Amino acid sequence: MQNLTHFVNGEHIEGVSGRFSDVFNPATGEVQAQCPLASTEEVNAIIAKAAAAQPAWAAVNPQRRARVMMKFVGLLNRDMDKLAEALSREHGKTLPDAAGDVQRGLEVVEYCIGAPQMLKGDFTDSAGPGIDMYSMRQALGVTAGITPFNFPAMIPMWMFAPAIACGNAFILKPSERDPSVPLMLAELLKEAGLPDGILQVVNGDKEAVDALLHSETVQSIGFVGSTPIAEYIYATGCANGKRVQCFGGAKNHMIIMPDADLDQAADALLGAGYGAAGERCMAISVAVPVGEETADLLIEKLTSRIETLKVGPYTAGNDVDYGPVITAAAKENILKLVQSGIDQGAKLVVDGRNFNLQGYEDGFFVGPHLFDNVTSDMDIYTKEIFGPVLSTIRAKTYEEAIGYAMDHEYGNGTAIYTRDGDTARDFANRINVGMVGINVPIPVPLAYHTFGGWKKSVFGDLNQHGPDAFKFYTRTKTVTARWPSGIKEGGEFSIPVMG
Numbered sequence: 001m002q003n004l005t006h007f008v009n010g011e012h013i014e015g016v017s018g019r020f021s022d023v024f025n026p027a028t029g030e031v032q033a034q035c036p037l038a039s040t041e042e043v044n045a046i047i048a049k050a051a052a053a054q055p056a057w058a059a060v061n062p063q064r065r066a067r068v069m070m071k072f073v074g075l076l077n078r079d080m081d082k083l084a085e086a087l088s089r090e091h092g093k094t095l096p097d098a099a100g101d102v103q104r105g106l107e108v109v110e111y112c113i114g115a116p117q118m119l120k121g122d123f124t125d126s127a128g129p130g131i132d133m134y135s136m137r138q139a140l141g142v143t144a145g146i147t148p149f150n151f152p153a154m155i156p157m158w159m160f161a162p163a164i165a166c167g168n169a170f171i172l173k174p175s176e177r178d179p180s181v182p183l184m185l186a187e188l189l190k191e192a193g194l195p196d197g198i199l200q201v202v203n204g205d206k207e208a209v210d211a212l213l214h215s216e217t218v219q220s221i222g223f224v225g226s227t228p229i230a231e232y233i234y235a236t237g238c239a240n241g242k243r244v245q246c247f248g249g250a251k252n253h254m255i256i257m258p259d260a261d262l263d264q265a266a267d268a269l270l271g272a273g274y275g276a277a278g279e280r281c282m283a284i285s286v287a288v289p290v291g292e293e294t295a296d297l298l299i300e301k302l303t304s305r306i307e308t309l310k311v312g313p314y315t316a317g318n319d320v321d322y323g324p325v326i327t328a329a330a331k332e333n334i335l336k337l338v339q340s341g342i343d344q345g346a347k348l349v350v351d352g353r354n355f356n357l358q359g360y361e362d363g364f365f366v367g368p369h370l371f372d373n374v375t376s377d378m379d380i381y382t383k384e385i386f387g388p389v390l391s392t393i394r395a396k397t398y399e400e401a402i403g404y405a406m407d408h409e410y411g412n413g414t415a416i417y418t419r420d421g422d423t424a425r426d427f428a429n430r431i432n433v434g435m436v437g438i439n440v441p442i443p444v445p446l447a448y449h450t451f452g453g454w455k456k457s458v459f460g461d462l463n464q465h466g467p468d469a470f471k472f473y474t475r476t477k478t479v480t481a482r483w484p485s486g487i488k489e490g491g492e493f494s495i496p497v498m499g
């Protein structure tokens with residue numbers, strides 16, 4: 001049994017709180033490691049160390065900081081297979097999917113190599129007589145992030161890469177379900193030349209999060225996870241005067257128009273609905289076919305494809321489409337929601353409840369489920385299931401279909417499948433969802449755009465990565481400088497107007 005650590009000032013340190021949580025191998029159900037859960041005192045000590053290290057890092061010129069990111073990219077590529085294996089072992093996702101998790105984080109690190117350009121200020125020459133005005137972006141100080149289990153490489157990198165490139169220290173509180181990859185990332189950053197104390201990894205649960213939320217030293221909190229926790233962290237962090245951005249849960253709809261290529265749409269739904277066992281905030285969990293004929297055909301095409309899905313452990317390599325869910329409790333919750341769907345009158349077209357994998361009976365595997373005739377009042381529609389369960393809600397018209405996505409409380413991602421440019425354009429313009437795919441099922445923006453949902457999928461103002469990250473992790477300071485030549489008029493008592 002492995003005992004995991006915290007990563008503080010460039011070293012692995014053991015937890016001393018005496019509290020631990022189990023880290024499972026979801027494919028076998030075995031406990032493979034113990035994750036230390038930090039106490040408030042431990043977190044406060046780690047924050048103090050970060051605060052001591054940060055000013056020197058902020059004083060390093062931006063291109064030197066960027067070179068650390070450049071070196072880090074090389075190390076991530078060097079260790080890609082190792083990282084993916086560690087990630088799959090704790091999370092359960094397939095190896096190619098785990099490599100994608102690392103890759104999508106790496107791309108944001110690459111973007112952060114451009115930090116010197118992003119941090120350049122604005123300058124107005126001669127804003128008034130003898131007056132120049134300039135704005136600069138300065139690091140916040142000690143920043144922190146709390147991340148979910150489902151992307152243990154990507155989301156930490158989305159936070160700490162821009163935070164660090166801006167000159168901040170960053171304290172990462174990863175998910176206690178799969179903390180090994182975040183610890184490995186911290187080791188790699190040290191190898192890349194990051195000074196000690198600038199990326200600290202503190203493992204823990206609510207106690208550690210609360211210590212970060214109530215610390216006077218921590219200037220900003222980034223959070224990605226479920227909506228109830230996002231709401232709590234946003235409210236508490238804001239009440240404590242911090243800059244906070246929280247990204248929450250999702251229920252992503254895909255509208256399938258009668259003119260869509262239905263084979264293409266069914267293939268897309270298969271990957272977007274069941275990939276990573278549905279444990280993606282950008283998973284499509286609701287299919288909305290428009291018209292009875294479209295719905296009947298879609299269900300038929302989906303059913304035959306779902307029958308070919310290969311569910312198994314990551315050790316099966318490329319020969320598996322998706323793996324187990326994260327814990328036994330997650331599996332139980334998914335199956336409970338499936339039962340509620342049946343009880344509330346939805347038609348279970350593909351039933352994955354009795355899925356069993358020989359040799360892996362104790363693993364947290366959930367077979368694929370497909371529901372038809374779902375209505376908007378059912379729990380399987382209103383709640384995030386976060387499992388391999390696709391619900392079909394039939395719409396008579398495009399207006400009814402777009403209405404479902406608009407009225408849902410979540411607004412992370414959505415997609416439309418159509419051959420009609422007019423419909424696609426109308427959809428993109430009107431939909432109240434943050435990330436929109438047109439004939440693209442999982443529209444995750446690239447690193448140089450920003451990532452974020454709308455409605456209950458987000459709390460805060462700025463998105464993740466892209467230019468928004470550089471705004472979130474810096475404060476603007478604007479200097480008005482006057483170097484008068486022989487101007488000695490005495491005091492001015494009205495507000496200065498330079499026009």
Ligand code: NAD
Pocket residue numbers: 146147148149150151173174175176204205206209210224225226227229230247248249250280281384386412453457
């Ligand atoms: P979670 O909310 O259970 O946990 C997220 C983090 O919060 C973890 O680090 C956890 O330790 C911490 N936490 C848990 N309970 C807490 C509490 N009571 N107080 C303080 N901190 C607490 O989420 P999860 O199960 O790890 O991740 C899945 C969720 O994340 C889904 O809802 C998914 O949609 C969402 N998600 C959203 C995005 C996005 O960008 N919108 C991306 C990925 C995942």
